[in-house]
Amino acid sequence: MTLTLVALGLLAVGSFVLKAAGPVAAAGRELPPRVRAVAELLPAAMLAALVVTQTLGEAGRLVLDARVIGLGAAAVAVALRAPFPVVVLVGAGVTALVRLGGWG
Amino acid sequence: MSPFSRTPRDGSRRDPLLGEALALAAAVSAYGLSYGVLATAAGLSPLVATGSSVVVFAGSAQFAFVGVLAAGGNPLTGALSGVLLNLRYLAFGFAMAPHLPRGSLPRRMLDGHLMIDESVALALAGPRHDLVRRFRLAGLAVGVGWVAATALGAYGGQLLGDPRALGLDAAFPAGFLALLAPWLRSRQGRVAALLGVAIALALTPVAPPGIPVVAAALGAVIALRVPAANRPTDDPTEERP
Known part of the structure; x- marks a missing residue:
């Protein structure tokens, strides 16, 4: 249990250092133009990566399951400019229905 | 808005x-x-x-x-x-x-x-x-x-x-997709997103969990080399007239 608590402490400290490094070091500072340009585009690349890894990834593998159908439905909702909570509900609801139907 | x-x-x-x-x-x-x-x-x-x-x-x-x-x-x-x-x-x-x-x-x-x-x-x-x-x-x-x-x-x-x-594992990617949408209106944003997807998919089967999303950041660096056809504004969500 002691080792577990030490490990948990390390996880907490490591996570905090990673999360807080940017705000603590650079909050309110102008970044060099080139870094700033990258920072502006960073969320596009990383959000897109989160979307595909959370839709297709499972324990380090790529799998096709009900989430793909749910995300397809959510994409339609985004294209129709549905409000954000509706997009989330459509993604979860359609995935749940597909699973209820016995797939994925 | x-x-x-x-x-x-x-x-x-x-x-x-x-x-x-x-x-x-x-x-x-x-x-x-x-x-x-x-x-x-x-x-x-x-x-x-x-x-x-x-x-x-x-x-x-x-x-x-x-x-x-x-x-x-x-x-x-x-x-x-x-x-x-x-x-x-x-x-x-x-x-x-x-x-x-x-x-x-x-x-x-x-x-x-x-x-x-x-x-x-x-x-x-x-x-x-x-x-x-x-x-x-x-x-x-x-x-x-x-x-x-x-x-x-x-x-x-x-x-x-x-x-x-309840399909809640799909709630997160659905939400992130909605939040990604504003970037997809600029050409550089689309290229960055596509590269991010490609990098993450390529690395998921071979890299430890967490690394694919980090590596996807490279997509933003590469996308900067694409000429911005419709110049992205300072605010990616700014409504176009």
């Missing part, structure tokens, strides 16, 4: 931020319940399980940690895999930093603690003048839900059943 929220035609402006933050907080809370159950099953006391959601506050890393514990692995290995999963926050933190106020050190550290996927995505998808409020409100709403739900799961056991049966 974010592109996926609407101002009613009669002109009354209802702030959509609360609904957006609550939708994410609800999905996160469902996972908090299962995290509380899994963490206690893996041997953490309910108090430690709940405390871990306060001090770590990074869901995927916490799941990775108790996953290693439950499998009988070395807790230090669990901590390392959790930290790897959190590497992306280093990039997110520097992307957010220029937009955050340079308050006192404790304020900046608190902003750092609120740095999670949901708060970053909600903040950057909205208008820049409203960024700090969006970031903090989303971070606090998700944080309160995450910690309260962890306690419920840890002390009260499984109340909800399997979140997957």
Whole structure:
């Protein structure tokens, strides 16, 4: 249990250092133009990566399951400019229905 | 005004931020319940399980940690895999930093603690003048839900059943897709997103969890070399006339 608590402490400290490094070091500072340009585009690349890894990834593998159908439905909702909570509900609801139907 | 929220035609402006933050907080809370159950099953006391959601506050890393514990692995290995999963926050933190106020050190550290996927995505998808409020409100709403739900799961056991049966594992990518949409209107944004997808897909089968999303950041660097056909404005969500 002691080792577990030490490990948990390390996880907490490591996570905090990673999360807080940017705000603590650079909050309110102008970044060099080139870094700033990258920072502006960073969320596009990383959000897109989160979307595909959370839709297709499972324990380090790529799998096709009900989430793909749910995300397809959510994409339609985004294209129709549905409000954000509706997009989330459509993604979860359609995935749940597909699973209820016995797939994925 | 974010592109996926609407101002009613009669002109009354209802702030959509609360609904957006609550939708994410609800999905996160469902996972908090299962995290509380899994963490206690893996041997953490309910108090430690709940405390871990306060001090770590990074869901995927916490799941990775108790996953290693439950499998009988070395807790230090669990901590390392959790930290790897959190590497992306280093990039997110520097992307957010220029937009955050340079308050006192404790304020900046608190902003750092609120740095999670949901708060970053909600903040950057909205208008820049409203960024700090969006970031903090989303971070606090998700944080309160995450910690309260962890306690419920840890002390009260499984109340909800399997979140997957409710499709909640698809709620997060669906939300991130909605928050990604504003970037897809500029050519560089589309290229960055496509490269991010390609890099993440290529690395998922071969790299440790967490690395594919970090490596996807390269997509943003490469996309800068693409001439900006329709020049992205300072505010990616600015409505075009």
